[in-house]
Amino acid sequence: MESTFLGINTVHFWTYLFLAGVIFLFMFMMGAVMSWSERKQSAQLQDRLGANRAAIPLPFGKKLAVLGFINNLADALKCLVKENFKPQTENKVIYNLAIFFAFIPAVLSVAVVPFAGVIKPAELFQAWYLKWVPWLPEYFAANLPDFSFRLQVANLNVGLLFIFAVGGINVFGAILAGWSSNNKFSMMGGMRSAAQMISYEVSMGLALLGIIFIYQNVDIWNLVQGQSELAWGWLPKWGIFLQPLAFFLFLAAAVAENKRMPFDLPEAESEIIAGYFTEYSGFKMLLFMFAEFIEIVFVAIMVTTLFFGGYSVPWLMADGFHFPWGATLALSHASVVLLQVFSFISKVFFFCWLLQQIRWSLPRFRYDQLMHLGWKILLPLAILNLVITVIIVALGGF
Amino acid sequence: MKEVTFTVDGKEITVPEGTLIIDACEENGIYIPRFCYHKHLFPSGNCRMCLVKIEKNPKPQPSCMTQVSDGMIVYTDTPEISEMRKAMLEFVLINHPLDCPICDKAGECMLQDQYMEFSGDKSRFNETKVAKEKLYHFSDKILYDAERCITCSRCVRFTEEVSKTNKLGILNRGDTSYVALAHGDTFDDPYSYCVTDICPVGALTSKKFRFKERVWYLHKTESICAGCSRGCNITIETKDNKIYRVRPRENEKVNQSWMCDFARDFYIDPMKNRTSGTQVDHKNVTYENVVGEVVSLLKEHGNEMTFVLSAYATNEELALAKQLIDSAEVKGIFTKPDRVWHEGSEEVKSDDILVKEDKTPNMTGIRKIFPAAKDLSEMIISDYKYAFVWGPNAAVDKLDGLQIISLSAMRDQVSDKAKWAIAGRFAAEKHGSFTNCDGIVQPFRRALKGENNYDELIFFVGILKGLGVEPVGRTVEEVRKAAE
Amino acid sequence: MSYQIPGLPDMEYMDRQKRTFLTQIYYREVARGVWITTKHFFRNMWKWMTFRKGGVVVQYPEETRPDMSPNNRGRHVLVQRSNGESRCVACQMCGTVCPAECITIEAEESKNSTIQRKPKVFDIDISRCIFCGFCVEACPVDAIRMLASTENLVGYNRFKMIYDKDTLLNWHPVVNDDVVHGYNP
């Protein structure tokens, strides 16, 4: 009983549509969480309390501040009712489009990232704690006993290249915003960020080449699969263990791509005004900021996926734990999937936290230091890493 | 005139014979402190602040009473002289109340300034100060505080020599002396405010300005009085686009240091009946619209139009108006007195001190630029269909049956009747220059921001551009340069 | 780089780190910096999780520093005459000396002819004031003083932070009753 819709299996269609929606929502929620944690985390590490004033009044003189979350709502509201300033620009279309160039890549690229392994719905709902789900277990058991899918929106076999291709669009966002603002400061800000992003993209790509060589793949699914394996029977083959140097190079380059603190020269709001989005006000500015937060999440996802085994939990196989010392712990399919999702999301959270921590700990580089780091340190180290990796792989290592 | 050369503090100075030492020094950058001496009053030499040492003279001499003679050697800053100045200031301050916080003069008080510059000593006077009348109402304009008075007699000499009313005199002697009016008299002098300017301390103050604003907050703009054709040089003192007071500015050729009371009030009281905006048929329209309509009127009906000039107009505006009249071939040019003397008002019709009978500032300028302009009363109405009336106070019966374009800062019957009405600005709101009754051209600067974003000059520039004529200049400076 | 102070031996007056390869590639330095902030982060988080106040900053309108000096320059007050009128003679000395230009005074004639001058309007815009105390020093009649207390100098509305004559004459005013009572961490 295979029904099709536009030549696509209907169940596949709905499943992936649902998945895409969930992951899209996940990214936006994470963006909101980041914009909150930007304040609260920075406050904690600076011995402050952070945003806590905005509150919804409740009866009996109580206030609902939700740990400062209301501040974010208030911000959004403020940005919505602010004057929508429009510069006298030649090209209104590009001016407005630039915002989307800035944050679509991050949202789009997550499509190829697996959030967990293969899911077999028929088996999934047999776990005792999912018995309460109505209708779906019977439906899957009766109609699609063999149906399985990966928790990944798009199963592309050029995943990593796709991410690079889409991520490259980001530069256009900055440069078009700067150019179409009809303001020399915006223009210079756009050029600054273009120079920075292109410089660091080189090192980023070279650092990842090592990963590609080791796992002999550009399909993200296979990269994660490769990382789930064990070396010498006990060490997970995570990227961080096989490519430690590449991890550090990638982290630095990704933060620079993200235009976050030590590298936030494109913006540098306190010295050279707000760079390419000087002329964006109100909600448009908010979208740029939001894009930045989503990008942090995306960087965290990339680091997790490429260097920390993605969703994989050490020694967790499809049927449970197989510890290197021989013990096993059988788990139901649902538990495995949930563990994987949990592992993935907690890794992502950790790296989001780390990126925020770095952002709030460091002062901004000078532009020459930035270029020095990018071209004279990261790039040679990335090439060195690549050469060593190639030699080891050629000698049949790993 | 014979020149004499003398030496001050080792500096050779050549001045005309008969000059006082105090003047000769001041012209050459040496300021001698003074209280009673005023440039435009006869010296009286009673305050002894201006003492200088003259060689071969056993005692220090008052420089305000001593004329320069050839070969004289004067010292103004010996230790002896500065001791003497300190002693004089201490003496003046013995009974001085030090009311500075509540004194309107504070900030421009000669006693304050000279004490800060020449003394700075602490008071040694422990006794009780002499109490005197603090609120002596000289008139409803002038208030006298006897405690602050240092009996320099400047005010007395002013009423004797300049306004010639002889109203004031000094009564009593020593620490009880004070300036007084004759019993039951009031100080009704058309120049009475001048005594508040020349009083070196805050003894005589203006009631109008009393406690209004501290003087150091006032922004001073050099201007020319538009009250009559004398064109007294004045300083308009403003804050936040509001005139607080008007004071005369020294000009040897025109008004020396004086101006009449009428003009001071004339500036301070906000003008009533101001026009605003631009109207066609009593409906508000944009400025551009009016300019366009006036341009097409001038183009089509230039030869049926009469142009009534305003004697409030600046020379620069008149130059542009001339260009306009020539290029549009306007037929009749007339003038009118924009303001006339009203019997029964406080104003003086004319006197032989300053006030002139012609109550407009720039009639001489009109006569110079438009020698052919006739008075409005000589106009024959049937010759014209349109009238461009500039400024207020045109005789409305002389314009019966004409279509009126009115360009005026003041509302009157004519601007109410006008088909095209354009609000103008008055003298304090624009840059320009007036030619006074003696033919002296005097430039002035804008003291207030006008309400409209155009003034008469810009209006004429707009019209000239509409007519396809290149105006001789677009700003006051350009027009002035072109006229030279 | 060092510079010579005459009469002193040539020496570095700044604790400047040597530039080495390790500092130049930044990673170690970044890690050290992040380590310090991380310690703070977890210390404060731990405090918060055990229901104590994390940050060391004073949450101003509700809390005030207990160790404030008695000489602290806080809220302005106007001194009264025995009849309850302000001692101020509206001389504008304070307004003139005020570097923040936050004092607005309009004078008027007093009924008492020995005082002559008194303020009609006396506003201090406390939101612009920098608490320098110049106004207090400038006053010739000791009419304006500053209390040590800085309590409740807040407002949700900047017009509420303009204190008028009556407020300033009241030494214990309830200035703003609309501050949030209690803060959420």
Ligand code: SF4
């Ligand atoms: S006259 Fe001068 S010195 Fe005397 S109270 Fe007034 S300002 Fe002060």
Ligand code: SF4
């Ligand atoms: S009132 Fe003024 S001008 Fe007149 S004598 Fe006294 S100090 Fe001199």
Ligand code: SF4
């Ligand atoms: S304390 Fe300083 S800033 Fe504040 S009102 Fe006084 S002078 Fe002005």
Ligand code: SF4
């Ligand atoms: S300085 Fe003192 S007397 Fe003068 S205006 Fe200020 S508070 Fe009033």
Ligand code: FES
């Ligand atoms: S100025 Fe010469 S005596 Fe007064």
